[in-house]
Amino acid sequence: MFPKPESALKPNTYAFESRPMVKPTGFREYDARWLFEKEINLMGMQALGMGIGTLMHERGIRPDIVVGHDFRSYSASIKMAVVNGLMAAGINVHDIGLALSPMAYFAQFALDVPAVAMITASHNDNGWTGVKMGIDRPLTFGPDEMGRLKQIVLSAAFTTKSGGSYRFVDGFPDVYFRDLTDRPKLARPIKIVAACGNGTAGAFAPRILEALGAEVIPLDTELDYTFPRYNPNPEDMKMLHALRDKVLETGAEVGLGFDGDGDRCGVVDNEGEEIFADKVGVMLARDISSLHPGSKFVVDVKSTGLFNTDPVLQANGATTDYFKTGHSYIKRRVTELGAIVGFEKSGHYFFNAPIGRGYDDGLVSAIAILDMLDRNPDKTMADLRRDLPKTWGSPTMSPHCDDEIKYDVVDRVVARFKAMKDVGETIAGHSITDLITVNGVRVVTDDGTWGLVRASSNKPELVVVVESPASEERLHAMFKAVDALLRENPEVGEYNQTL
Template sequence: MTKFAKPNATIKANTAAYETTAVIDPNGFREYDARWQVFDQINLNGFFYLGLGLGTQMKRHHKDVPSPKVVVGHDYRSSSLSIKQAVMNGLMASGCTVFDIGLCLSPTVYFAQTHLDAQGLAMVTASHNDNGWSGVKMGLEPRLTHGPIQMAELRDIVLNADFEPATEGKGGSYQQRFDVREAYVKHLTDGVKLSNPYKVVLATGNGTAGLFAEDVFKAVGCDVIPLNTEMDYTYPHFNPNPENVAFMKALAAKVREENADLGLGFDGDGDRTGVADATGTFLYNDKLALILARFLAKHNPKATFVVDVKSTGLFMVDDVLTDTGAEVIYWKTGHSHIKRKVAEENALAGFEKSGPFFFNQPASSATPKGDLYDDGLAGGLMLLRAMDNQQKSVQELMAELPETYQAPTYHPACPDEKKYGVVDHMVEHFKKAFKAGKQVGGQDIKDLITVNGVRLVLADGTWGLVRASSNVPSLVVTGESPASEASLDAVMVDLQTTLKNEADIADFI
């Protein structure tokens, strides 16, 4: 059996050693996927190791399957195709059967896992990260992607070169399944026909969603106006990310110019949605999530919804959700965390403030039928269905929600190797403050939510959050107040002051 050397994190490019060694920065193994700056923190040999490690992990979890089937796809970046080839080579070297579905979205891979009856998946993407990044989203269970336990297991396999390669004559195999694209579009649009021909601007920032979005929304009856939907992996205008201000400003301007009903923006791998209304106003995704939860709850009494800890506090006091007997669970941010919690609770839907929405049913239905993955296109379709069903614009639906004051999402820099320790320290700091009856932002602390960092809820419902980013070397700080802008400002300033004093974090507000 081939003996593999352990990977190295220090070898530099343009050396002979770089060509013959697997270079992998251990910090690239994150909470629920793997991401690196290519080809500085990882090389193609490193991605081969990642594929071989994932294949080894698949075999250990599916001992009764001689050659586990793995769906593999890639997004539109200059490095993605070569990285995918390296990952597939590693998977086949382990003895897996690879289904290559080509250039696609992350939700296309999630769909294909069920469609092709595969045990696992690997999607080469850096999602919404800037150019220069790449990585892999992975899964070895139906409808679920790797969480912290699976990522730690994979990291140990790869960094220790603890591989189980196939023996001679018993290697893996390759099948090209580019036909999945058509099946995925049909799955999204079957049975969906809007009664109004909504004029919709679709912005994809020259990323992969441009290959899918127009076909999907035209199929349900929309009058589509494309914006930067041509493929260009240099991203000449801005990074395709609905949290990117320049991206959303361009979308809003196009909505106003075209007198459109709605603007939908999608990130680089199509799992996040951003929305601008007919006036060109950006809409917070957690408020959109509440609109969708209200719509779904009316059709499904006593439904359960999972929302991430960055989301609005209105979920807990909403009259429609209360009247329908809905339960709302605040949970950890991250696509894998929300997916798993939705599955565990058999929830109707899950929502993240950054844009991923998870529906436990296809977009053509308002009742559960078993789909479960984050899909930006499905999120846009569900919003249009909510508008169409109630014959209201998104502005009218938003106007039905109580007003709150929301802070931007700040990302103060903090090294990967320090950020979780900083957050642990903040959790303990505010637990002690809560126990001692100390005030934050001039108010008593009413509650602490510590499933993902610390979310402190104050007496008037104002809240602030500190958590570690799962994807980049930074913290995440945000907040909201149903009472006043002054209450919001007070809690945000106190959070910044505490971070500066306790963890030497620079000003970010």
Template sequence: MQSTAINMKQLLPNFTDESVIDDSVLLSPQGFREYDTRWWYGFSGSDRVPEINLAGIKAVGAGLAHLLRQRGNDQAIIVGHDLRSYSFEVKTALVKGLVSGGAHVCDIGLALSPMAYYAQFALNIQSVAMVTASHNENGWTGVKMGCERPYTFGPEDMAELKAIVLEQQAVPATGGQYNFVNNIEKLYASALTKGRFFKRRLKIVVVCGNGTAGLFAPQILRRIGCEVVEVDCAPNWSFPKYNPDPEAAPMQKAMTEAVQLFRADMAFGFDGDGDRCGVADHEGNIIYADRIGLLLAQAFSTQHRDAHFIVDVKSSGLFRTDPVLQANNATVDYWKTGHSYIKRRMGETHALAGFEKSGHVFLNQPLGLGYDDGLATAIAVCEMLAAHPDQTLASLNRQLPQSFATPTLNIFCCDQEKYRIISRIQDYFADLVSSGEMFAGQCVSELLTINGVRVTVDDGTWGLIRASSNKPDLVVVAESPVSLERRNAMLHAINHVLARFEAGQLSDFEGTV
């Protein structure tokens, strides 16, 4: 690995400081989310009003450097960016702010988020700032940050950073440095694939939605012996067909059509920054990520008895009742949705792995380094399937109990209102349970309020209402182990609650499967 010092004037040779950084700072406070930042930055031809400009990005960088210094952290920080047309200029402004605050920037260039997390370990650096808006539409930008590997910022960290930036507390410091680091992608690929070459040759469709993962995923999966068919892997920042979001219908459609067309064993869909992975079986069925997580947990618990797992509140109730996990003495905790929350909870409880319904999978030692990585997830699924030479992914999935679950359903709710509404809904359910009232036609057996409200009734049917962490939305999920009718009864009951608090309505969910 090589590290090359670069003068800051070389970083953007075609621009002066004055033309890159505006004197007027534009920075919407709403961009500071629960565990990262997301702003509408815009692009040429867009008529939507930007929420941040390059001067605002520089202020974020200066604020982050100030925060690191204030906490007594080492000043070294990994920085990378995704392939959006404006991500390089956003990263450059962030770097200038970091350097102005005395930070020692190690720039890994165009990268996936898990590649930046890996670089923290490879270079023995605690802090990271990855410029990406993940699966958000073209025009969004943001930064995923952390100062204690493998964790990323949570609400307290984000509140502290927000105060520093908005109150202009950041103080310039001397000693800032910039270095460009070569070959991290090669080290990352080697670390993922070392010792993994499967005798069962799997034919895999890789769907990337023209996002950053297309530059890395096909080659890495070929290194473990897969025959790879590339679909929408050519990088194109405009996302001409669909957003690279494996939870969204357009990308899922591309996966299901391609896996059947090419007669592949399965299809993987990666999000915009490569930290999530969606899966379709050879029959063209999307297997929700929580069911993939359950299959992986079964495999991991067989290899590592007494394992502990973390799953998010959107995930299947089957984790609680799975006979394989029980036979292997595995334990499962439901926790807050969000990569930062899951990573930290895994560290606190020494969990072997963590799973989110959105497709984030977290592998702790000895399986991984504790962060979410879509490519590591895909390799783990390949390894699981290769260990069952007479099975398909579809047959493994059918061995799990049937359940009737919705995808993640979203209802628009402005950022200024969504948490207040959720708080009122939590109070409503607390009163409902204390008074012994039924919900969705049955008695409530469990009320979980660590992240919104997850209400479970006697037959195991459950529903969730929570605030999205990175979009102006409320999120609803429901599942029944009994029937589609019971699941829909839960959704009807949730709709009544949403109407009660004027929080919008779900529509057309009756046919959702």
């Protein structure tokens, strides 16, 4: 019988090498993230694989799963530990090797396999590891599946079966390449910078974009799991500034930045302006709804209010549903509503038919942006940005807050804002007109300025975003007011970045 996992073990000890360690907080709302060797060890990852296999049997899923891993020094070893656990549970493993997360999702369709377990820490710093999982393509685990998986793993309630198998799917990147490039080329060779932060996307993105007819200027595309310049995260201003500098240096028409596992895409326009992903989403929604009038979109609560107020979207009959932040939530909502696209401010875009298959793929997003430019040859990316109604928005800002307390802190913040609204108290000198509490709290004032506070689903952090359609001064005033309220909670630490 496989041992029951322990929440903490001391490294470099007999116990660490002999027993599974799994910190309970690593089971997040819709995927799993741990600091490797501090919060989980290889036997813990083997327990996770057994848990995934057990859950598949419980749910009556055919015992076949795709696995892949991102480009980090430890990801391949972690993947094989998960594979051992899956096989012990009687699961047939189809290993596509080094891959982007969307390649693993695509493999579910291309190989006709129902389940996926992608070993990736996504945009997290080195030291982190994790798994993105799904058993119902194109969906990934939500709270229900994650909650049950946590129960199985932590209680060691595993189903062990004979008959598990392993096969390596040789040459799968070529299958993915053909799927994305088997289409008409761009009408002209759009000059782009492709930034990959030395992450996994560097092995695939430049080749695919060149095959579509783009003129590609590579930036940090050499694979290097030390991430020597910056973390591959297109929400990180350091990466966006490096992309901006390269665009201005080369005169590129657009800069595209991909995260560590290639499921997100950040954008810098031809004038070096970083366009936050929610604003790019509005631009794409305009383009798509002009081709498909009456389009339905889903966006997360961190996103700009323009999806509801933009006159072009209104004229095209587009409708937008604001929903919980998180790739699993938005992906599921897109499927439920039959929306054509779901957009997250983080840069996860979920294109449904006829553009995609419902999962998030940074390269599909990049191709959609290039198609938009191709359909508007008389306008630059900056022109398309300026066409939007003006708003002032913040990057995603994340103050530290321990996993064990962050949800309690958010509950306190929600209650505080509700009390303020109930008694007519203002925030930053303006009255509160709405509180959206589908995911944390989004407080909206009488001039349309809003601020969001929620708990990060994959790191020990809170998430803060603010936007104002009124002025930059109102943007800063709202941030100052939200931050002051947060500081009433001593558990809230320093930000990763601010205005």
